[in-house]
Amino acid sequence: MRNATTALFAGALAVMPAIGFAADSDDPIVIPIHNWSSQIVMSNVVGQIFESMGNNVEYVTTDSQAVYESVRLGDVTLELEVWEGAFGASFRAAQEKGGIVDVGDHNAVTREDWWYPMWTKEACPGLPDWKALNDCAAVFATAETGDKGRYLDGPVDWLKHGQERVAALGMDFVVVNAGSAAALWAEIGAAEADKRPVVVFNWTPNFAEAVWPGEFVEFPAWEDGCDKDPAVGPNPDALYDCGNPAKGYLKKAAWDGMESKWPAAYGVLSKISFTNAQIAEMAKLVDVDELEPEEAAEEWLDANEDIWKPWIDAGS
Numbered sequence: 001m002r003n004a005t006t007a008l009f010a011g012a013l014a015v016m017p018a019i020g021f022a023a024d025s026d027d028p029i030v031i032p033i034h035n036w037s038s039q040i041v042m043s044n045v046v047g048q049i050f051e052s053m054g055n056n057v058e059y060v061t062t063d064s065q066a067v068y069e070s071v072r073l074g075d076v077t078l079e080l081e082v083w084e085g086a087f088g089a090s091f092r093a094a095q096e097k098g099g100i101v102d103v104g105d106h107n108a109v110t111r112e113d114w115w116y117p118m119w120t121k122e123a124c125p126g127l128p129d130w131k132a133l134n135d136c137a138a139v140f141a142t143a144e145t146g147d148k149g150r151y152l153d154g155p156v157d158w159l160k161h162g163q164e165r166v167a168a169l170g171m172d173f174v175v176v177n178a179g180s181a182a183a184l185w186a187e188i189g190a191a192e193a194d195k196r197p198v199v200v201f202n203w204t205p206n207f208a209e210a211v212w213p214g215e216f217v218e219f220p221a222w223e224d225g226c227d228k229d230p231a232v233g234p235n236p237d238a239l240y241d242c243g244n245p246a247k248g249y250l251k252k253a254a255w256d257g258m259e260s261k262w263p264a265a266y267g268v269l270s271k272i273s274f275t276n277a278q279i280a281e282m283a284k285l286v287d288v289d290e291l292e293p294e295e296a297a298e299e300w301l302d303a304n305e306d307i308w309k310p311w312i313d314a315g316s
């Protein structure tokens, strides 16, 4: 608990003109919006935090791979969800060119990979091993895939390399890209009624884990270089013959000009850290409770002042 003197002092600081400190620019902080719910809600949460500090904010819908180039060039200001599995390669490539900075990790552990709802195990008891999945490929066959199994991968911009993995590991699966995250949830939901086995792309933290208990398929463990050096992974001649990182990071990134142009907002960004449970909750507010992202963010901020207010006090 802060004592009255500390509170008064903090209050005085908040109304004092920032003598000796550079004030944040009035130009809008440009926040990119992608195509999965936690990122959209988190972007609105952080945008509303910046607005509460007096900043201007603008949201732009941006491709989730191309965004790293946009951040590097300063066209967008930051990225709040750099998932190691999906975006590690694009983030590293942008870092090598310069202009983008790592603003630290969320206190979260992420995983993105082939996944099945638990009822699928009845039809394919050797799961979660990928070889057992492959032996069961026929169980996942559809009219569209003939005698091969159907795997519903994420939208193409998440670059999951499902097709390359199937080829590298010699799997009897056809990879179909979902048009949207909603198509993944529709696939699981449709299979649920008659407990039909399905395997789809999924990730954690996400709302889905509270709705459909399930497991990730265990592929050969990720090793650094699996996407760059054919020698890495079990197939000596192929890239992408590994699963995604099972304990991936979730980073924040920013344009390297953000700190001098919006020093207070940058300070807060550096303090921001969401947990798995908080990120899953943000997704749930949209995907289960069906709030608009802006309302979801308002609701999250109202319910969690004790989490985010200290970031403002500490960061700015």
Ligand code: TMO
Residues within 6 Å of the ligand: 036, 083, 086, 112, 158, 203
């Ligand atoms: C990038 N995602 C979290 C949807 O896998």
